[in-house]
Amino acid sequence: MSDKDFEIAGKIGNIAGRFTEAWQEYQDWLRAIISSRSALAQCYPAWLATYIFRWRLLYFVVYVGSVIGRNQIMKRLKQLLLKLGLMRNKPISASSEVSDQSIAFNQTDFVLRRIATLLAVAELTLCGIAAATGVMLAFYYQPTAVGAYASLNAIAHQVSNGTLILSLHNIAGNGLIVLALVQLVVMFLGRRFLPSWLTAWISGIVLTLCAIGLSWTAIILNWDQVGFWRFKIELSIIESLPAGLLLREVLAGGSAINTLTLQHMYTLHSYVLAIAALLLSVTHLTALIFQEQYWTLQQFRRNPWSFLGESAIKGDSSTS
């Protein structure tokens, strides 16, 4: 084991030492990595021992780094929510240590739950915008090989506010994908295996898939060069899957890409996936609201005092 390895470990120790909380928790892990070096040197050839030693250091850095990163993000989010007034700075409760601890313990969950609910509201809003602008576009759009490009061109240049509607439709669609993916991460971090959470989780996953599907079916709707060739390549990929030929026939309406393909994609985009996305985002938000209600009830059962104002508690104590 070379001195260089110790140098690396020393540097990692120095950097990790700056984050007091994580260092207090994980410094024994780093010590164990260094202590295990002699055993590694005895069991393995030098190069392999060095490799394993460095791999352990790398894993330590990534793991502890992610813990530090998560803590920082949660701290920032908490500050932000405090600033926005979405969270109470101090729990208003009878001054018992137990209730303070339970609320402090639940604060991370509370923040994650609230973010998930807000994201679901944003998703539904984006779905609504995409649906409304989609209906407006459908007034003028022609799903034919001859008319698609020309009609979109006419929407952009001749219809009043056409560019705005088209841009809003695109932004809402892409924004929905981004928010749905972020929502999955947030829900995973705040996972609680309750029926409401599970409903929101499954509807969230299907909504993400729907949003991606909506984006995919829209590729060909522009009927421009990029869309056409991209769609052609992707159809070839689909064809290489098991039962891909049938799937391609169903999606494209034959072996060529023509008006029929455009009509198939338009139908899937506007009638199947768009309606599914709307229903799913409503289900998703409803499930998350149920989850909020469930936890509020739990919190009330555990600590009813926290639902009374401080003045009410003081008033009670002064009258008694």
Next chain:
Amino acid sequence: MPIAMSDQNLRLTPNQEVILAALRFHRRYGLEILVAIEKSGGKQIGFNSLYPNLKKLEEKGFVQSEWGDEPPEEHTGARRKYYRITSTGLRALEAKQQLLEGVATWKPEPKGI
């Protein structure tokens, strides 16, 4: 409902079960836990999964840690921590063993002739 909740709280993953078993009669530090498992021929635990599991057990209140008396390591200044099983940890371990025993001794109810 409270019983179901407490059962759920006492759940252990296979790795956590082995770690708790290694701490049953002795307080040990991380590497010692690994060696104890390895030397007793038990289920091997990856070096990298030991400490995350110990932290999870500590968060659940199944183990508690305390600093060792050894001086800090010379290159990093890292100190050693010893882990000790708590009464809740013992309960979790017993619950797991009871479950295994229950599974082993279960017999189908004889049906009427």
